[in-house]
Amino acid sequence: MRKLRLLFEKKERAVYISHLDLMHVLQRVFLRAGYKLKYSEGFNPHPVISIAVPMSVGASSECELLDFALLDEEIDYTKLIADLNAAMPEGIVALEVYEPQRKASGIKWLRVEGIYEYDNRDAEAMLDALREFYAAREIPVTRKTKRGEGVLDIAPHVKELSFKVVEDGVRVEAMISVNDPTINPDLLVNALRQIRPDLVPDFAKFKRLEIYDENMEIFR
Amino acid sequence: MDKRLERILPKVQKPARYTGGEYNQIMKDKNEVDLRMAFCFPDTYEIGMSNIGLRILYGVINNMPGVWCERVFAPWGDMRDEMRKANIPLYALESGDPVSEFDVIGFSIGYEMAYTTVLDMLDMAGIPLHSSERTELVPLVFAGGTSCVNPAPMSKFMDLMVIGEGEEVDCEVLELFRKARNEGWSKQAFLMEASKIQGVYVPSLYEEVYNEDGTLAAIHALHGAPEKVTKRIIEDMDSVYFPTNPIVPSTEIVHDRVNVELFRGCIRGCRFCQAGYVYRPVRAKKPETVARQGIELLQNTGYQEATLMSLSSSDYRPLAQVCDEMLEWCEPRSCSLSLPSLRADNFSMDIMSRLQKVRKGGLTFAPEAGSQRLRDAINKNVKEEDLLNSCKVAFEGGWNGVKLYFMLGLPTEMDEDVVGISEIGNEVLHTWRQYSPNKNRGVRITISTSMFIPKPHSPFQWEAQVSMDEYMRRVYLLKDSIIARNVTYNWHDAKTSLVEAVLSRGDRRVGDAIEEVWRNGGGLDAWSDYFDFDRWMNAFAACGLDPEFYACRERSYDEILPWDTIDVGVRKAHLWHEREMAYQSQLSPDCRKQCTGCGANGLIGGKCDA
Structure with a gap:
């Protein structure tokens, strides 16, 4: 048995596949590509696979990690990637396969891109206000967690912000904490909704660009 | 996008x-x-x-x-x-x-x-x-x-x-x-x-x-x-196209597994069953076709469960052969097979134990009626001892739940037939007490009833549906007669069944009511989330239609029926004969035992492979 990690992209129509559904999708991808996934023991065996820091439905990603284990004796990584891609639904692309050197729990930061769409407002005019808003020393946001509602200051957990006017509105890029605490990119917009409703875009979509460890090194 | x-x-x-x-x-x-x-x-x-x-x-x-x-x-x-x-x-x-x-x-x-x-x-x-x-x-x-x-x-x-x-x-x-x-x-x-x-x-x-x-x-x-439009059928099930490289949904669907058809049609001739008549004659796939398609489907999709489907899968002659052939491929790959539509009279532990290696949840049988007389009347050729024997086999094999489906409001049904349903529940419970190897786990016996809906092209196409009040009276009669704690009773809502009865046997004027319902916000009416009984009743009234005229009225043999332009291959006289047999509580043999001359063999040039 070999423990492996797959780096893949999730984009286009596939961004609407939920985390749970994606697990089933990938399980079937391996099976129809002809590989033997390792299964759990017990009465109801299921494949031992996990996706690191799953995203919310609707977000795309250039950088997803799937941990899995194969029982196949010989594995040619280049062929494995080609076989998986031939069996993938539209929008999911296998990029790399390798033996992981560390646990996925070591992921600490995500670099995300948000496109804030403003329909009847001038994006140029929003730019400075957004920059100023996210530069505040404190950004307290009320959010629902498993333990009820709580206020979280997201300012220390959102870094390296940059803003740019693009065709559809404003492109926001940021480094956000994904572990202790977990900052969902949607919180960036929720912060506006709670504090500066006038800056809330008509629509916002997010893309994950890269993942990092606590030392800001790219995580693989 | x-x-x-x-x-x-x-x-x-x-x-x-x-x-x-x-x-x-x-x-x-x-x-x-x-x-x-x-x-x-x-x-x-x-x-x-x-x-x-x-x-x-x-x-x-x-x-x-x-x-x-x-x-x-x-x-x-x-x-x-x-x-x-x-x-x-x-x-x-x-x-x-x-x-x-x-x-x-x-x-x-x-x-x-x-x-x-x-x-x-x-x-x-x-x-x-x-x-x-x-x-x-x-x-x-x-x-x-x-x-x-x-x-x-x-x-x-x-x-x-x-x-x-x-x-x-x-x-x-x-x-x-x-x-x-x-x-x-x-x-x-x-x-x-x-x-x-x-x-x-x-x-x-x-x-x-x-x-x-x-x-x-x-x-x-x-x-x-043409005065009559004759239905089309596929004659050769082995050469006809069957998708073995189908779409694999990226989200969970209701039947999240692959399906292989075993055969079309049904040998049984249950008199309430529209499918049993309109899909005639029986045409089976060869076992090697089924096994090949099933394995290809599993291979091409990555699904790990295949259903061997048909109107009555335990009636497929080479069922054991197909199961063996497929399981040989499935077992090393952790794939499983499932069978819908099992009959209580030929349920075989041998086959079931081959299929369900691990999880033993519930098992479902559909005796449809609570007494032998009524089961004979509807030609559901299942005897109580068959059912109990199947339950015995299942309980001995480790199953601890049985679901039993019945209909209320079948033609000729009397109160003793209704109460008979609860007696069957008791007998099944008794069987469990006698044969279950592990009584500590308890047993779940579920009785469900739905309201009989007379359907076009079945022997009961001329029948009146019982009124909603009468259906509910029978529901409560049955409910009150069930005393065992391990037996639960669910009944299907009468309102949807009344509307379905109107639509099933409606003429063209019913189309106006369908449109009226839609204009008033209807849609997705198959879902209780959206079905609105009053909206339907108002629409019938607005169109000057009486739902009882369509649902609760017995037709005579001479009456012209809205679907008389359609010929599904079964002669009207045969359906009427079956109806008369029902009123005498007389069984008709299944097609394998003896041809009853329904006429559907005419669709495939005379020879019928039941």
Whole structure:
């Protein structure tokens, strides 16, 4: 048995596949590509696979990690990637396969891109206000967690912000904490909704660009 | 992706069902095809993608050169509202293009409660509802599916309807349509030519005339249309196309596994069962075809469960052989097989133990009626000892739950038959006490009843449905007679069954009520979330129709029935004979024991392979 990690992209129509559904999708991808996934023991065996820091439905990603284990004796990584891609639904692309050197729990930061769409407002005019808003020393946001509602200051957990006017509105890029605490990119917009409703875009979509460890090194 | 759509998808439940993009969807270049068909299924994605008919026809039609067939499902209420708000017309999943851009719009209508959804989908597509309002040849709007065996209620909305199995006739209709469009025929000219194809019913070529009492005086065939439209069937199940490389949904659907058909038709002849009559004659696949298709399906999809399906899978002669052949492939790959539609009289532990190696949940049997007399009357040839024996075998084998399905309101049913249902429950419980090796785990016996709905082309097509009050009286009679704590009783709502009874045996005037219901917000009426009984009653009243006239009235043999224009191969006299046998509580043998001469063998040139 070999423990492996797959780096893949999730984009286009596939961004609407939920985390749970994606697990089933990938399980079937391996099976129809002809590989033997390792299964759990017990009465109801299921494949031992996990996706690191799953995203919310609707977000795309250039950088997803799937941990899995194969029982196949010989594995040619280049062929494995080609076989998986031939069996993938539209929008999911296998990029790399390798033996992981560390646990996925070591992921600490995500670099995300948000496109804030403003329909009847001038994006140029929003730019400075957004920059100023996210530069505040404190950004307290009320959010629902498993333990009820709580206020979280997201300012220390959102870094390296940059803003740019693009065709559809404003492109926001940021480094956000994904572990202790977990900052969902949607919180960036929720912060506006709670504090500066006038800056809330008509629509916002997010893309994950890269993942990092606590030392800001790219995580693989 | 459409920007408007991108904005609403994050707001709705389960957006993956609205995007397409699944593995194995068929993509073509729209500039390189000359015919585009929108295959519309009037229910949700999860239901529609579980439908084997859709899977087959999607493949068959896409195999036609120059034709691109795409899927369209009904959006759930939240999505429907968002689409209307954002002005997004109904679109096809593969290309995302609006349905209004397609040449042909085909509906697969399997059950009557989907009728309002058909209208809602047409409206969301921006297509006029009535065939008469669509004066041009393009788009052609047609329907097929089991509910079309009574084409009357949906007649005013459809340009044509296909009766029977669609693999061949759908292609013939599309080829003729392509010719007509390329040569610039009028819609009328095309429909008249199409009516010559066997299995094609063109509503505008028939006219209903009524008596003063509301019954039919005549159905006139116009412009040389055939007096009777004979259904189409596939003769050779081994050579007919069957999809072994189907779409694999990226989100969970109702039947999330692969399906292999064993055979079409049914040898049994249960007198209440429409499917048992309209799918005749029996045509089986060879076991090697089934095994090959099943294994290919598992291989090509990555699913790990295959269902061997048919109307009565334990009646498939080489069932054990197919199971063995498939299990040999399945077992080392952690794949499993499942069987729907098991009969209590030939349930075999041998087969069941081969299938369910690990989880032993519930087992379902459908004795349908509570006494031997009534089971004989409906020709459900199951004896109580068969049922108890099957339960004994199951309990001994470790099962600890049994579900039992019954109908209330069957013709000739009396109170003792109703109470008999609870006695069966007690007997099953007793059997468990006697034979369960591990009583500590307890037992769950569930009795469910639904209201009998008389269906066209069955021996009970002339019957009155019991009133809702009478059904509820019988429900409470049964409920009060069940005292055992381990036996739970669920009953199906009477209101939907009454409406379904009206739609099933409705004439063309019922189409007005369907439209009225839709105009008042109807759609997705197969779902209790959306079904609104008062809306239906108001619509019947507004159209001057009495639902009891359709549901609760016994017809005479001479009465002209709205579906008399349709010939499913079974002679009307045979159905009537079966009805008379029912009133004498007389059994008819199954087709394997002895041919009862229903006439369906005529569809395949005389020899019937039951």
